Amino acid sequence: MNTPIQTESATGALFGNLFAAYDDASFKFSVDLFERRFRDGGFDVSWFKDKKCLDAGCGGGRYSIAMAHLGASAVDGIDLSELGIADAKRRANDLGAAHVNFQVGSVAALPYADSTFDCVIASGVLMHTTDPVKVLSELCRVIKPGGILYMLVYATEGLRWPLVQMLRPIAQYIGFETIDAAVAKAGMLAPRRRTYLDDLFVPCIDFYTWQCLEGMLKANGLENATRWTRGRLDQEETLGTYVKDLSGFLEVFQAVPGDAARTAAAICQSVGDHATRIATDVSAGRLSEADGRTQAIGQGHHRFTASKA
Template identity: 35%
Template sequence: MTQITRDALNQAISAVGAAIEAADPHGKAHGLRTLLTYGLYKLFDDLRGQKRAFDREAFMAGLRRAQMMAETHPVVLQAESPAAAAETIEVFTADLYSRCWTYYTDQEFLDMAKLFDKRFVMSGISLDLKGKKCIDLGCGSGRYVIAMADAGASESWGFDLSERAIADGTARAQRLGYSDRCHFQAGSVLELPFEDESFDFVSCNGVLHHTTDPKKGLAELARITRKDGIAYVMLYGSGELWWDLTDMMRSVMACVPRGYAFSALELLSVAPGKVFNYMDHVFVPCREVISHAEFQDRLRAVGFKSWQIMERGEMIDSAERKTLFAEDADLVGEADLRYVCRF
């Protein structure tokens, strides 16, 4: 049987988006838009979580079902939509992520923290954080802050744009017995309130690509990293089919209030991690994808001399799929960019 091509999947993704816009030309059918985009998100996420090559036929079948549902939906003709409150990108982003993290119970939160060490171990990278001063930039409610404390950090800091996330992280650290080692502070990663070379280890996982100036954020990260220290950075790699799907979803969901989407996912009893992942990719206002070559140029520009690329991880990580399944190469592109950097 002939394998379904990347282009054919892209065309089917575009057809779904066009069918939704045709059924709802004025952006009123929030339920239809949320249901179809979450359904496709879940299908893709389930397929990339399987320990086998990506099932293109199953994904294509799901796209066709979504298109049929949109095409058979009554056309929504109401022309007026409630005006959205004006928000800065920073305020929007902070509110979005602060809501995502509060869904986790303490046990779920601790389970998520374990992913920090697991990805390093799988990639054969040994981190010695004992007695070190560490910080996680864009920490959310602090899962990696706790992970660094567990790894022996003498000081483990969390820094995030959201006051709500910082408050949640502080409260969790107190409840879980980490308040003596874990500290939290609010602010922008584009203007860090720390002296040069303040930290032995700086972590920034999936954050810089959501800022208005990723290059400035990387320069700030480098500035506060000690010259004999280490920085860990994760960014979105370009060229994935996932970005084609989420570009369509972002366009379709642009008219849907994020509060409505949060409520719909809650009603569907969606797991906290999936709420986070869906809302992250669909609603965050800034999102950059970048190639390895582009990112390495940026690393050199801020002074890093060497780095290790982490090519292993969870099954849903595109780098892991690229390593295990050669037939997925056209679907994952550059894959995840996870770098351990040194001066």
């Protein structure tokens, strides 16, 4: 059993490795995704102008840079990963993002005074932390009254997460290097590599119901929690993209030699077949699109904003 410090160190090292592998074009694409996603989510992105923003768990800094490009007066990015922060500094410089400051640190002990930021974002972070209650209270502490929090948090439903839970111990047994080599053999570029290796190897992975998140936000003085149902622009966009994403796990394990990988591939095949059946039933009109989504994807990721009273 790892200590929280060992877990944090392994988490930082994993994400530093995964984000640093993005080439310039795919990194820029993922910077631009921020604006597209916020617009599609119904958020007026001109709001960012002259705002002081924090990107908590900033990884390679793509969303810090996006907020700077949208006119934020200052952006702080903080992450556990030394490699991630070094990479973020270089990327911000290359992309001419002004007033961005990156530092290594933990979102469970933020080095900022209370009520510092107009906006705090923590995208894909909470569920990978060892003390999410402390983390959420830290994020809320540094938001100014009237300021906003944006988060992406994994939800409990859908076929992908039970699949990931079944695959994780097998992936651990096979080992990161072997699976990474299989990802390369399957021809997956850095963004897809991150999707699969993140979920298979991140030390801490938790799932939240919306009710649980709402309760946690309220307990920290946040209100108007609004869950976005549009602007997914990810594997949950359609049933087709979801099925394709699931099939990536099969591709990976088929490229690994040995019995353990064969077992993993059989699990992937059976979950993938189930998802395909749902998609086929929708295409054939035997199931409504909404019911098909519910059965395969569930509610989907929680992407939401909330404001501090």
